[in-house]
Amino acid sequence: MTLSAWSLRAGTLIAEAFTTLWGVPMTPATATVFACQVRRETANGDPDLSPGVRHGNPLNLTVPPNAPDPDHYWNGQVGTYSGGSTDEWHTNFAAFGSLEAGAWACAVNYSSVTYENVRDALRGGDPIALAEAIQQSPWDSGHYGGTLVAEVRAELGQEEEMTEEQIREIAKAECRAVLSQEDWLRDTVKAAVLESMAEASRRLAA
Numbered sequence: 710m711t712l713s714a715w716s717l718r719a720g721t722l723i724a725e726a727f728t729t730l731w732g733v734p735m736t737p738a739t740a741t742v743f744a745c746q747v748r749r750e751t752a753n754g755d756p757d758l759s760p761g762v763r764h765g766n767p768l769n770l771t772v773p774p775n776a777p778d779p780d781h782y783w784n785g786q787v788g789t790y791s792g793g794s795t796d797e798w799h800t801n802f803a804a805f806g807s808l809e810a811g812a813w814a815c816a817v818n819y820s821s822v823t824y825e826n827v828r829d830a831l832r833g834g835d836p837i838a839l840a841e842a843i844q845q846s847p848w849d850s851g852h853y854g855g856t857l858v859a860e861v862r863a864e865l866g867q868e869e870e871m872t873e874e875q876i877r878e879i880a881k882a883e884c885r886a887v888l889s890q891e892d893w894l895r896d897t898v899k900a901a902v903l904e905s906m907a908e909a910s911r912r913l914a915a
Contacts, residue, residue, distance in 0.1 A: 710908070712744050712864065715754030719767035719812055720744025726816030727831060738836040738865060745860050746843055749853055760792045765805035768815045768848070772801040783817070785810025823847060836865060 720743035724735040747767045752758035761769050776782040780789055788804040805811035830842035840861040844852050
């Protein structure tokens with residue numbers, strides 16, 4: 710699935726925020742890494758399928774449960790919203806007034822000690838090492854099915870031949886991201902799932 714303009718913009722904003730916060734030069738490659746993560750978190754920036762897109766939250770950032778003012782925990786936050794899957798439902802996703810504010814908050818969250826390996830990889834300048842650090846980090850409890858690195862390689866033209874299992878895992882992850890959205894999107898979700906399954910079949914047949 711080609712990166713959408715929204716995913717690319719969000720990834721660039723996150724990379725630029727790291728430059729401001731940590732003095733790490735932003736490159737097209739690092740922006741692409743974050744854009745790939747955004748794609749996985751937001752159904753590739755589709756506002757019909759992802760509440761995060763509609764609320765300026767490119768990486769599904771949440772508010773700590775003990776926050777004294779959960780609707781204004783992050784700078785630029787304007788409220789909260791609910792979403793997720795039946796296995797991992799959240800009522801504390803952060804809603805932002807703009808994508809710029811949401812991207813900044815994501816970079817700030819990456820500044821915690823929990824994500825020191827991500828910052829180290831970013832400073833090292835190797836986009837694949839950065840993708841590996843994000844994949845191994847706790848940002849996604851399922852670690853993106855272990856396939857985020859392969860997606861980044863593909864976007865950067867550094868593809869290694871993927872196994873059938875990796876292709877299936879990517880398709881499953883995309884389906885899970887779509888299926889985790891609101892019930893009122895059910896018909897659209899079904900169409901997206903069928904499209905994702907068809908794409909996986911085409912890739913396997915290639």
